[in-house]
């Protein structure tokens with residue numbers, strides 16, 4: 282049995298017209314003789330009637346009072362509505378289908394309500410329906426804890442449901458349908474001439490996703506990579522094939538790509554704060570005290586720069602006040618710059634290539650953009666800029682590395 286997993290995101294199901302496009306892709310897969318598992322997100326985005334954010338408004342009046350377990354019951358509803366609605370549409374077109382919740386589809390998770398991890402998938406029920414020739418529609422973003430409780434997988438969780446099902450079913454491929462033509466060289470909302478990437482490696486897309494490109498969830502990519510299942514990110518609204526994500530070896534074997542592409546794309550994360558603490562003469566334990574305090578209070582830190590003269594790092598804006606209070610309690614006086622953005626230049630080919638940093642600095646200097654901090658690894662260079670400079674910085678780097686061509 283050749284199994285294909287197709288995942289449709291919120292905007293791909295939000296209107297009757299969008300759902301027609303989805304049906305077209307489903308029909309084509311059936312015509313191509315695939316046994317088909319369709320993973321759905323909740324329909325639409327914030328403000329639309331069946332979107333998850335809209336369902337959450339139901340508890341707003343109660344000051345959001347709801348234990349995490351029951352909150353997951355509410356959060357999981359959007360996908361169930363979506364699965365039932367899609368099933369109804371398929372049946373009306375004579376396509377035999379069945380809708381399964383995460384638990385019914387055999388998706389087992391930990392008890393971490395709101396951010397559960399998939400621990401395993403019992404695929405027998407899905408396989409039974411596939412053998413009967415049915416399209417199996419599975420609610421994304423949710424699973425089931427060992428005691429039968431509904432759990433949800435955190436933001437972007439439907440992507441994870443899709444690749445985890447693909448891995449468990451040994452699918453030929455997982456198609457992630459969304460509202461853009463694949464993984465682009467930058468966020469199209471910021472860079473209007475961003476280009477779809479034809480093929481990328483798991484590592485490249487993982488780096489893009491981890492650094493803020495929200496087109497696919499990084500955990501979903503990790504699962505696909507571990508199982509070596511190809512993923513296609515593509516648009517529901519066109520027939521374009523989008524971006525193929527595979528292992529580097531498969532990429533190198535193919536003729537039509539440049540395996541040593543220097544720069545893959547530019548990603549960014551907004552709303553972060555820079556915290557800089559100056560060390561006094563002989564204050565050798567400063568770094569330890571700072572990071573222990575952050576860790577003990579669950580504040581995640583990023584872009585860490587440790588030097589003899591002190592430390593600098595970033596936290597999310599939402600945690601900046603808490604971090605500042607903790608530092609003050611340690612008797613420290615941090616310099617804080619709120620509303621910054623971490624801009625990442627990503628490229629597997631930059632390892633050992635001289636001049637990438639110089640080019641980045643040149644691009645930003647030409648636009649009078651100040652660099653507050655920077656760091657690098659062999660596949661990514663990060664620069665911290667002021668939030669007001671995001672668009673200018675991302676566009677300047679995109680152009681400098683000629684990613685629009």
Ligand code: ADP
Pocket residue numbers: 289290291292293322458459460461463464465466467468469470489493494495496497546
């Ligand atoms: P879905 O509901 O289909 O899961 P998402 O909103 O989660 O859709 O993800 C798609 C969006 O990701 C796009 O509309 C785009 O604005 C954004 N995005 C950010 N960076 C990128 C990128 N590098 N390539 C493609 N899309 C990106």
Ligand code: MG
Pocket residue numbers: 290437440495496497
């Ligand atoms: Mg998404």
